[in-house]
Structure formats: structure tokens, C-alpha cells
Amino acid sequence: MTEPELHRLLSKLPLLRQEIGKVIVGQAEVLDEVLVALLAGGHALLEGVPGLAKTLLVRTLAAATDLSFRRIQFTPDLMPTDILGTEVLEEDHATGKRSFEFVRGPIFANLVLADEINRTPPKTQAALLEVMQEFEVTYAGQTHPLPDPFFLLATQNPIEQAGTYPLPEAQLDRFLLYVRIGYPSEAEELAILQNTTGTAHGQPQPVIGAEELRELRQLVREVNISPELLGYITRLVRATRPQGSPVKFVQDYGRWGAGPRAGQALVLCAKARALLHGRFAATLDDVRTLAAPVLRHRVLLNFQAEADQLTTDDAVRALLQHFPTP
Known part of the structure; x- marks a missing residue:
């Protein structure tokens, strides 16, 4: 990589912060940790009480990157196939021959938000183990690679524990970072009220694509x-x-x-x-x-x-x- 290409690539990082800052007020340390996980090629678990913009942060990150994005709402009745995908019987109208075809689930995206991950039973949580470690899905003996890059951001809140299923240690260990989100400062909270209760709304523009993110992840390993x-x-x-x-x-x-x-x-x-x-x-x-x-x-x-x-x-x-x- 030439020096001009290197500078062009690194200049994307402050631009990414700037675009996210159009929507997210404060939370500099949290944003730092999420971006670290993104660059390091790992996944992050975000924990905070309701109303601290966990989901909004992930959606804004998705909007500021030119990556495919899917959100999965985790609920008690969610099944592994609802995440990974399933096989359906297809018929070739020309020959009349029938065969099973794998229909990919919402996990097949560059950036996936697993919202309230601890609200689904262990059977469904376990569906993410291979996804998070091997970056692939195995179904009916066939292996399907996930898009590259792949980044999973999960959220959970530390209260309302009734009806939740704590993540097992094996799954927790798959998360590169466990990010805790606290309350904003008084000045930040005032800015949030000003920014979100009027008519003007910031709209982030995508500044980093999949290829650039792959290059940045490789660059991280050369540090x-x-x-x-x-x-x-x-x-x-x-x-x-x-x-x-x-x-x-x-x-x-x-x-x-x-x-x-x-x-x-x-x-x-x-x-x-x-x-x-x-x-x-x-x-x-x-x-x-x-x-x-x-x-x-x-x-x-x-x-x-x-x-x-x-x-x-x-x-x-x-x-x-x-x-x-x-």
C-alpha cells in the first residue's frame, strides 16, 4: 500500500466518527470501543438500561458504513432457523424436478444487530456460536460462508431480568468486547433534548465500504x-x-x-x-x-x-x- 493510499484510508476514521456524531451525542468512550471491535474484526455486546440509544448507535453505524445491515429482534419464541435460514422445497417448472434449496436468514449481512439477545432461549442463542467464531453457517451438512466483513453487535439491558436467559460463558467469550453504556452527562442530555425534539434531524452518510474495512482490519494486524x-x-x-x-x-x-x-x-x-x-x-x-x-x-x-x-x-x-x- 502506497503512502497516499494509507493516508486516504486512515482519513476515513475521523469521517466515520463525524457522521455518527450527527446522530449520537456524547458517548465517546462507548463509540471508541465499538469502533475498536469493528476494526479488530470481533463482535461487541452492548449493555445499558433502556433509552440509552444502544439500538440507535448500531443503526447509525450501519448508516455511516456502506455495508449490508440486518436487525434481528430476539424474542422467547425465536427459533434458530429464524436467524440462520432454512431449506425449502423448490420445483423446476421446466423438468418438474424437486429439490431443497437453502434460503438464507437475516444473519447473512455485513453488520447484524442482535437486539435484546438475552430474551431468547439457549437453544436459539447457541445458533450464533458457529456464526461468531467460524463466520459460517452449517445447515443440513452444507457450509455457507457469511459475507466478509461480518460484524455482530448484540444488545441487552441489565434490568427486567424476568423472562430473560443469561448468556452462557462459551457465548460471552465469543464477544471481543463487553461494552457498558452509562447515563450521559447533564450537558450531553441537554444536547440530546435539543437535537431530538425539533424538526432538524442529522442524517449520516456512508463513508467506509466493505473493501476499505477489510483493508483497515489487515492494517490493524500490522500495528x-x-x-x-x-x-x-x-x-x-x-x-x-x-x-x-x-x-x-x-x-x-x-x-x-x-x-x-x-x-x-x-x-x-x-x-x-x-x-x-x-x-x-x-x-x-x-x-x-x-x-x-x-x-x-x-x-x-x-x-x-x-x-x-x-x-x-x-x-x-x-x-x-x-x-x-x-
């Missing part, structure tokens, strides 16, 4: 990360495991720690964040900033932690305090 930072990430991830962890919080409250996939995720996310900020080398700040969204769903605490009202975010804070530098 430099030092051996010292790789060692730091290795120690950080291994310290999440209660057996032999040097961190007292993990010794007292840890049940299960993160696996090697967490280290891979943290490296890729640090590289993606560096590129997002116009750098070609990942830094300690990149790693520490993304440690919580990478690790919070890959660490399991014991019952004592629950009784003491401690969370996996508290565990990540304890880890970062124990390992301030590489």
Missing part, C-alpha cells in the same frame, strides 16, 4: 506492539486465574479466569485503538483502557464476591493496580 507490552498482557491475563494468581482480590473472589483468547483480544484491541487514534504502535494506555471491556465477561467470581456486591470490573481494577507498568 506494532512491543515485546514488553506482550509480556504485560500475558501476566495480566494469567493473573485472572485464581490458581497461582499474585492478586489478592483474585485469590479471594476468583472462581475462573480468562483463557488465552482474552490475551489475543487485548492485543488486537490495543492495536485497533492505536490505529483509531492515528498511531502505528500500541501503548500501555491502549491496553489499560481496554482491559475492562475485554476481561469483564471472561472472569467469573465466586458467591462470596456476589454477597459482598463485587463485580468483575472491581477485579479488573485490582489487576491494573497490581500491574501498573510492564
Whole structure:
């Protein structure tokens, strides 16, 4: 890639932010994490109370990219075939011969929104395991590749737990990032009221296509990360495991720690964040900033932690305090 082509490609990232900013007010950290997942080639789970624009953020991202987009509303009666697709009996009118043809489901898109993913039973949630890891669908012994790039964004809210089905650890681990969305600041909330209750509405324009996103994802892998930072990430991830962890919080409250996939995720996310900020080398700040969204769903605490009202975010804070530098 020539230098002018590289600059043209990187100039798309601030433009993408700008287009999303026409609709989404504030939430800079959340947007950063979603874009990191997009660039790193992983999936993201967005959690926040109703009304924090989780669905709107995904729809706006879809509008600002020239990618195919589908939204799937997860409900208790949703079946795996409603997501993946199914076979139907087709007849050739010329010959009269009948055969089964696979009709693709809504999962066959570049950008898929799995809205309220925890409202569907485990049987249907499990339909996403192969999709998220292998980027393909196997049905009736035939494998159907998903579009490239493929990016799944799922939403859930932490309240109204009646009628929901918690995501199993195996599926949570498929998400590159677990993004928590908080309330906006007072100034941001005022801007939201001004922007959404009048007649003027921002309309984002697509600035990045599928080919450019593929090139950016390849570029992410070429971002430099030092051996010292790789060692730091290795120690950080291994310290999440209660057996032999040097961190007292993990010794007292840890049940299960993160696996090697967490280290891979943290490296890729640090590289993606560096590129997002116009750098070609990942830094300690990149790693520490993304440690919580990478690790919070890959660490399991014991019952004592629950009784003491401690969370996996508290565990990540304890880890970062124990390992301030590489």
C-alpha cells in the first residue's frame, strides 16, 4: 500500500466518527470501543438500561458504513432457523424436478444487530456460536460462508431480568468486547433534548465500504506492539486465574479466569485503538483502557464476591493496580 493510499484510508476514521456524531451525542468512550471491535474484526455486546440509544448507535453505524445491515429482534419464541435460514422445497417448472434449496436468514449481512439477545432461549442463542467464531453457517451438512466483513453487535439491558436467559460463558467469550453504556452527562442530555425534539434531524452518510474495512482490519494486524507490552498482557491475563494468581482480590473472589483468547483480544484491541487514534504502535494506555471491556465477561467470581456486591470490573481494577507498568 502506497503512502497516499494509507493516508486516504486512515482519513476515513475521523469521517466515520463525524457522521455518527450527527446522530449520537456524547458517548465517546462507548463509540471508541465499538469502533475498536469493528476494526479488530470481533463482535461487541452492548449493555445499558433502556433509552440509552444502544439500538440507535448500531443503526447509525450501519448508516455511516456502506455495508449490508440486518436487525434481528430476539424474542422467547425465536427459533434458530429464524436467524440462520432454512431449506425449502423448490420445483423446476421446466423438468418438474424437486429439490431443497437453502434460503438464507437475516444473519447473512455485513453488520447484524442482535437486539435484546438475552430474551431468547439457549437453544436459539447457541445458533450464533458457529456464526461468531467460524463466520459460517452449517445447515443440513452444507457450509455457507457469511459475507466478509461480518460484524455482530448484540444488545441487552441489565434490568427486567424476568423472562430473560443469561448468556452462557462459551457465548460471552465469543464477544471481543463487553461494552457498558452509562447515563450521559447533564450537558450531553441537554444536547440530546435539543437535537431530538425539533424538526432538524442529522442524517449520516456512508463513508467506509466493505473493501476499505477489510483493508483497515489487515492494517490493524500490522500495528506494532512491543515485546514488553506482550509480556504485560500475558501476566495480566494469567493473573485472572485464581490458581497461582499474585492478586489478592483474585485469590479471594476468583472462581475462573480468562483463557488465552482474552490475551489475543487485548492485543488486537490495543492495536485497533492505536490505529483509531492515528498511531502505528500500541501503548500501555491502549491496553489499560481496554482491559475492562475485554476481561469483564471472561472472569467469573465466586458467591462470596456476589454477597459482598463485587463485580468483575472491581477485579479488573485490582489487576491494573497490581500491574501498573510492564
